[in-house]
Amino acid sequence: MTGYVARDRRWQPDALTPAYKSSLKRSPQAALISFPTTISEETGPVFGHDILGPLDADLIHNFAADGASAIGPRIIVHGRVLDEFGRPVPNALVEVWQANAGGRYRHRKESYLAPLDPNFGGCGRFLTGEDGSYEFRTIQPGPYPWPNGPNDWRPAHIHFSVFGAAFAQRLITQMYFEGDPMIPLCPIVGVLNAKEAVEALVASLDMTRTVPMDARAYKFDIVLRGRRQTAFENRPEGM
Amino acid sequence: MAQKLTHLRESPSQTAGPYVHIGCTPNFAELNGVYPQDLGNVMKTGVVQGREITVTGTVFDGTGTPLRDAMIEIWQADAAGVYPGQAGCDPNFTGWGRSAGDMETGEFRFETVKPGQVGFRDGRMQAPHVTFWIVARGINIGLHTRMYFEDEAKANAIDPILSRIEHQVRVPTLLAKAQSDGHYRFDIHLQGPQETIFFDS
Ligand SMILES: [Fe+2]
Numbered sequence: 492m493t494g495y496v497a498r499d500r501r502w503q504p505d506a507l508t509p510a511y512k513s514s515l516k517r518s519p520q521a522a523l524i525s526f527p528t529t530i531s532e533e534t535g536p537v538f539g540h541d542i543l544g545p546l547d548a549d550l551i552h553n554f555a556a557d558g559a560s561a562i563g564p565r566i567i568v569h570g571r572v573l574d575e576f577g578r579p580v581p582n583a584l585v586e587v588w589q590a591n592a593g594g595r596y597r598h599r600k601e602s603y604l605a606p607l608d609p610n611f612g613g614c615g616r617f618l619t620g621e622d623g624s625y626e627f628r629t630i631q632p633g634p635y636p637w638p639n640g641p642n643d644w645r646p647a648h649i650h651f652s653v654f655g656a657a658f659a660q661r662l663i664t665q666m667y668f669e670g671d672p673m674i675p676l677c678p679i680v681g682v683l684n685a686k687e688a689v690e691a692l693v694a695s696l697d698m699t700r701t702v703p704m705d706a707r708a709y710k711f712d713i714v715l716r717g718r719r720q721t722a723f724e725n726r727p728e729g730m
Numbered sequence: 731m732a733q734k735l736t737h738l739r740e741s742p743s744q745t746a747g748p749y750v751h752i753g754c755t756p757n758f759a760e761l762n763g764v765y766p767q768d769l770g771n772v773m774k775t776g777v778v779q780g781r782e783i784t785v786t787g788t789v790f791d792g793t794g795t796p797l798r799d800a801m802i803e804i805w806q807a808d809a810a811g812v813y814p815g816q817a818g819c820d821p822n823f824t825g826w827g828r829s830a831g832d833m834e835t836g837e838f839r840f841e842t843v844k845p846g847q848v849g850f851r852d853g854r855m856q857a858p859h860v861t862f863w864i865v866a867r868g869i870n871i872g873l874h875t876r877m878y879f880e881d882e883a884k885a886n887a888i889d890p891i892l893s894r895i896e897h898q899v900r901v902p903t904l905l906a907k908a909q910s911d912g913h914y915r916f917d918i919h920l921q922g923p924q925e926t927i928f929f930d931s
Pocket of ligand 1: 650
């Protein structure tokens with residue numbers, strides 16, 4: 492049996508990143524214990540289209556009153572979910588959540604003074620196609636202030652939760668928008684060590700997928716861990 | 731200089747943030763009417779095989795304060811040691827659970843079955859275990875751990891992963907304790923003297 496490629500822990504953020512203050516008391520201090528993936532990591536839940544409703548991938552309408560729609564710049568976000576070898580990951584469940592166009596989340600613990608939009612909830616979900624592709628509709632979220640430093644603001648972003656074919660591929664990340672000057676100022680973006688890692692989370696404006704007179708488009712590809720394929724196995728296989 | 735590798739790099743992780751419940755358990759977050767129910771809150775979809783158990787626990791930060799904004803997911807084999815999706819699995823068991831924790835206390839709760847043993851890469855058997863994955867504000871990349879069972883001492887002693895842990899004194903951080911018949915407690919400490927073992931696999 493072939494396992495999943497080890498995570499590159501220099502590319503991924505450290506647990507302890509003092510500029511992001513919440514990490515101070517929530518970061519394990521001991522070294523992670525490493526072991527090659529086993530069947531427990533190489534399997535994972537499978538989701539079917541039966542869980543999806545017709546508006547799940549349309550955040551403009553999935554919380555709106557009949558005939559109404561959410562306020563804000565209308566966008567389509569599309570891309571592919573691939574593994575590290577460039578192979579598409581089909582049937583991946585992706586869940587997204589975001590603030591409204593004013594930067595306000597619909598949540599009881601949220602206290603930002605920007606108003607709620609009665610027609611915007613802020614969550615959506617979809618499954619990738621056979622070629623790993625996906626697409627959803629939403630409004631561009633606004634930047635918002637958050638308690639960290641005395642004047643920290645999140646760049647506009649959409650949160651993504653992704654299930655691949657195995658629990659080893661489980662990932663939560665955030666998508667940013669090309670050209671946003673807030674990106675380099677953000678301590679959460681700043682947990683990434685490499686400039687290339689930040690770029691990997693910035694969606695490109697994609698005029699080819701824009702729907703004229705309706706919505707602009709952004710392209711955001713997601714890469715999950717790859718499964719090794721080798722002709723050479725030098726150990727007896729148990730499973 | 732050398733040839734460039736054409737592999738892609740895994741997308742970098744970013745924290746799930748304080749509002750992960752909006753996206754993953756919206757009904758829990760009082761965002762009703764978008765999805766009929768939150769995924770992962772039912773693991774038994776009918777009559778299941780094996781011993782039914784309840785697992786509860788709390789995730790604590792380095793000051794001993796419970797996390798109330800975490801999301802905890804579990805993944806496990808069925809009672810016979812078969813993962814859902816594989817041939818012969820229990821058709822009424824999903825193997826996957828997701829909990830937002832209690833709104834006030836942060837305590838998570840899973841109604842599940844005691845997993846059977848599954849194989850290791852070399853053919854040895856692993857002790858019964860449940861994979862845990864924890865995300866929250868302040869956690870930059872999801873934390874992976876495993877819950878084993880304190881009352882499986884024999885299997886635990888020869889488990890290929892538990893037995894290779896250098897600091898054996900930390901192994902009890904991975905053991906669920908039986909509270910009463912069918913109820914196990916598994917607290918997770920992100921930091922401090924009782925820090926749970928986390929894995930990189
Ligand atoms: Fe956010």
